[in-house]
Amino acid sequence: xxxxxxxxxxxxxxxxxxxxxxxxxxxxxxxxxxxxxxxxxxxxxxxxxxxxxxxxxxxxxxxxxxxxxxxxxxxxxxxxxxxxxxxxxxxxxxxxxxxxxxxxxxxxxxxxxxxxxxxxxxxxxxxxxxxxxxxxxxxxxxxxxxxxxxxxxxxxxxxxxxxxxxxxxxxxxxxxxxxxxxxxxxxxxxxxxxxxxxxxxxxxxxxxxxxxxxxxxxxxxxxxxxxxxx
Amino acid sequence: xxxxxxxxxxxxxxxxxxxxxxxxxxxxxxxxxxxxxxxxxxxxxxxxxxxxxxxxxxxxxxxxxxxxxxxxxxxxxxxxxxxxxxxxxxxxxxxxxxxxxxxxxxxxxxxxxxxxxxxxxxxxxxxxxxxxxxxxxxxxxxxxxxxxxxxxxxxxxxxxxxxxxxxxxxxxxxxxxxxxxxxxxxxxxxxxxxxxxxxxxxxxxxxxxxxxxxxxxxxxxxxxxxxxxx
Numbered sequence: 001x002x003x004x005x006x007x008x009x010x011x012x013x014x015x016x017x018x019x020x021x022x023x024x025x026x027x028x029x030x031x032x033x034x035x036x037x038x039x040x041x042x043x044x045x046x047x048x049x050x051x052x053x054x055x056x057x058x059x060x061x062x063x064x065x066x067x068x069x070x071x072x073x074x075x076x077x078x079x080x081x082x083x084x085x086x087x088x089x090x091x092x093x094x095x096x097x098x099x100x101x102x103x104x105x106x107x108x109x110x111x112x113x114x115x116x117x118x119x120x121x122x123x124x125x126x127x128x129x130x131x132x133x134x135x136x137x138x139x140x141x142x143x144x145x146x147x148x149x150x151x152x153x154x155x156x157x158x159x160x161x162x163x164x165x166x167x168x169x170x171x172x173x174x175x176x177x178x179x180x181x182x183x184x185x186x187x188x189x190x191x192x193x194x195x196x197x198x199x200x201x202x203x204x205x206x207x208x209x210x211x212x213x214x215x216x217x218x219x220x221x222x223x224x225x226x227x228x229x230x
Numbered sequence: 231x232x233x234x235x236x237x238x239x240x241x242x243x244x245x246x247x248x249x250x251x252x253x254x255x256x257x258x259x260x261x262x263x264x265x266x267x268x269x270x271x272x273x274x275x276x277x278x279x280x281x282x283x284x285x286x287x288x289x290x291x292x293x294x295x296x297x298x299x300x301x302x303x304x305x306x307x308x309x310x311x312x313x314x315x316x317x318x319x320x321x322x323x324x325x326x327x328x329x330x331x332x333x334x335x336x337x338x339x340x341x342x343x344x345x346x347x348x349x350x351x352x353x354x355x356x357x358x359x360x361x362x363x364x365x366x367x368x369x370x371x372x373x374x375x376x377x378x379x380x381x382x383x384x385x386x387x388x389x390x391x392x393x394x395x396x397x398x399x400x401x402x403x404x405x406x407x408x409x410x411x412x413x414x415x416x417x418x419x420x421x422x423x424x425x426x427x428x429x430x431x432x433x434x435x436x437x438x439x440x441x442x443x444x445x446x447x448x449x450x451x452x453x454x455x456x457x458x459x460x
Contacts (some may be wrong), residue, residue, distance in 0.1 A: 046381070047327075047335055059320055066293070066326040073319050096296040097277075105277055117401055151276070227254050 012064040014176035021207025097168035109144040183221030238444040242294040244406035251437025328400035339374040344373040413451030
């Protein structure tokens with residue numbers, strides 16, 4: 001059975017968990033704490049980053065973008081016209097542009113600082129940067145998310161889904177980032193009604209259920225995190 | 231004719247220039263300074279990042295990884311068994327893993343800080359972070375490159391090229407990063423003979439010539455930058 005090394009609140013891991021859910025892949029999920037720099041894990045991915053997929057034949061596939069492309073190539077075709085990375089080159093450009101937007105820009109400006117300050121710093125020993133969250137970093141991230149919600153709303157004025165007229169990797173990449181921030185209670189949903197509506201639709205999909213069941217020891221999710229009618 | 235918006239010492243732009251050279255693509259090249267945040271450029275790529283390809287039919291393709299995938303899908307097949315993103319899923323995993331390694335890890339740890347400190351800070355006004363280079367940041371990057379050269383040497387002990395037995399995107403991604411650092415004279419070539427040998431082979435390809443002809447106003451390249459016998 002394939003194995004996915006992941007961390008529950010890591011948005012990159014969540015992106016791949018959503019894809020695997022859409023593909024109805026059976027898999028084993030192993031929680032990895034990359035800051036422990038476990039030797040066996042570094043042998044799988046010398047970059048030391050999550051997620052990492054180990055295929056049933058032993059093939060190691062490290063990194064969210066590489067896994068997403070790999071799953072499209074090896075399993076995506078069975079979805080037919082619901083394929084999550086569409087066929088046409090121009091459509092693929094838009095999906096990949098948005099995967100990069102959310103996986104790099106949103107990550108760096110919003111989800112990475114919030115998850116780091118509120119979660120990772122609790123897990124780290126003080127000599128490796130652990131400790132109390134930095135209020136300045138959290139304030140900046142909470143300001144940045146407003147700009148990103150406006151950008152998603154802008155896309156949804158032209159389209160039903162983020163990259164066009166159907167669900168693609170772009171929606172899953174965006175929802176994965178937002179869901180990690182939502183666990184922490186830091187998405188101002190009342191500011192952009194169209195974004196809330198789109199997120200409610202994605203959140204209602206069966207592929208989302210395992211994410212909504214995540215519970216981190218010592219950090220309860222925000223009240224409406226698992227609520228489909230938030 | 232296709233247009234590539236690029237900056238001469240930007241490693242991501244160099245990666246795409248090398249691919250276009252390998253594909254023998256005719257194109258117009260326009261130098262863009264992203265820190266100016268030119269409105270017309272932001273309309274092409276809201277992320278404000280280089281490179282951006284505008285196809286002859288007007289299709290906009292933003293970002294190095296998205297452009298690389300797009301060029302493989304639209305022009306890669308003509309290369310036959312010299313295709314730069316190989317056919318087999320496992321081989322594609324290794325190429326994409328290394329594109330990410332060099333485009334994210336090497337970039338963040340080595341090329342981005344060196345180009346930023348030595349080049350970009352000269353172009354920026356003081357109120358936007360311009361000024362003298364930070365010796366601490368440069369020292370850290372010059373220490374980090376040693377670890378990356380060892381990693382490349384490690385790969386070359388098992389293979390002729392970085393991702394396997396022939397030239398792929400992985401070699402071009404790595405050479406693009408190294409070439410920007412080499413312009414600045416910060417690659418300690420004498421430390422890893424196998425890496426120097428591999429780089430000399432890539433540097434001798436016709437696709438590399440335009441990069442070796444780059445000259446930044448006010449910053450001359452290191453003495454051996456354009457020397458094929460360095």
